[in-house]
Amino acid sequence: MDEYLNKGIKEIINEFPQIESVLNDYDIGCGPCSVGICLLKDIVAIHRLSGDQEQELMIRIAKTIRSEEDIKIPALEKRIEAKPKEFKYSPPIQKLVDEHVLIKRWIALIPKVVNDLDVETEEGQQLIRDGVDMIRSYADKFHHAKEEEILFKYFDENLEILKVMHEDHTHARGLVKAMLEANERKDQNAVAENLMAYRELLTEHIRKEDEILYPWMDNQLSTRQVGKLFAKFAEADQQMGFSPDKYEHLIDQLEIKFEKRRIEDGRI
Numbered sequence: 001m002d003e004y005l006n007k008g009i010k011e012i013i014n015e016f017p018q019i020e021s022v023l024n025d026y027d028i029g030c031g032p033c034s035v036g037i038c039l040l041k042d043i044v045a046i047h048r049l050s051g052d053q054e055q056e057l058m059i060r061i062a063k064t065i066r067s068e069e070d071i072k073i074p075a076l077e078k079r080i081e082a083k084p085k086e087f088k089y090s091p092p093i094q095k096l097v098d099e100h101v102l103i104k105r106w107i108a109l110i111p112k113v114v115n116d117l118d119v120e121t122e123e124g125q126q127l128i129r130d131g132v133d134m135i136r137s138y139a140d141k142f143h144h145a146k147e148e149e150i151l152f153k154y155f156d157e158n159l160e161i162l163k164v165m166h167e168d169h170t171h172a173r174g175l176v177k178a179m180l181e182a183n184e185r186k187d188q189n190a191v192a193e194n195l196m197a198y199r200e201l202l203t204e205h206i207r208k209e210d211e212i213l214y215p216w217m218d219n220q221l222s223t224r225q226v227g228k229l230f231a232k233f234a235e236a237d238q239q240m241g242f243s244p245d246k247y248e249h250l251i252d253q254l255e256i257k258f259e260k261r262r263i264e265d266g267r268i
């Protein structure tokens, strides 16, 4: 069993497809994850199962792998208490969770933007440029940079879950570049495809951070580290050189615009 703890979960699922449904029983959705390079031991630790649940999960996985009744389950390095129903974050982590709210509001607008897309007009093109500016300045420079350049540095960079998060950020940057280029050459289908792919990627990415990664990180950080983190985030925001209010205003305007259109179209 020890050898499997250090294996990537996608590799294990490929070998034993039934393990995907076992993980689903514990709300661990590794199957649809686009990367899936997390090690089994990291997945079990990060999902904050109770000691009993963790033991039960390991037995079920071991039985699937070995098809034997009597199996020795190796102790994992750290056991974490049962997952609380509501997440309580430290102040700096709460700040990142709060920043996700504006990104999620933009993500919620994307299907309406796609439905209304017209890259042949200057107004339609400008809407995409504004959306890209919001993603690049707010989601990436203001938010992802704090994760990559500050928060993640407190942890082992070889941790598989951090590699997955970095990979998501890189993938998102690629989609944004592609959507901007498609906008410039007035390729409506490609703009729509990249917008929807960005929505799907970021929805799952934010869920992983809010529900799995951040609570786990909070659990690892000392009080002193939390204090330092808070100060570093404040310093980073000051050096950013722009106010995030601009993007809050943009999203407010877009929500009003699309809500108004829905009323005019008689859809509500």
Ligand SMILES: [Fe+2]
Pocket (backbone or CB within 6 Å): 144, 147, 165, 169, 205, 209
């Ligand atoms: Fe992130």
Ligand SMILES: [Fe+2]
Pocket (backbone or CB within 6 Å): 096, 100, 143, 144, 147, 206, 209
């Ligand atoms: Fe994030």
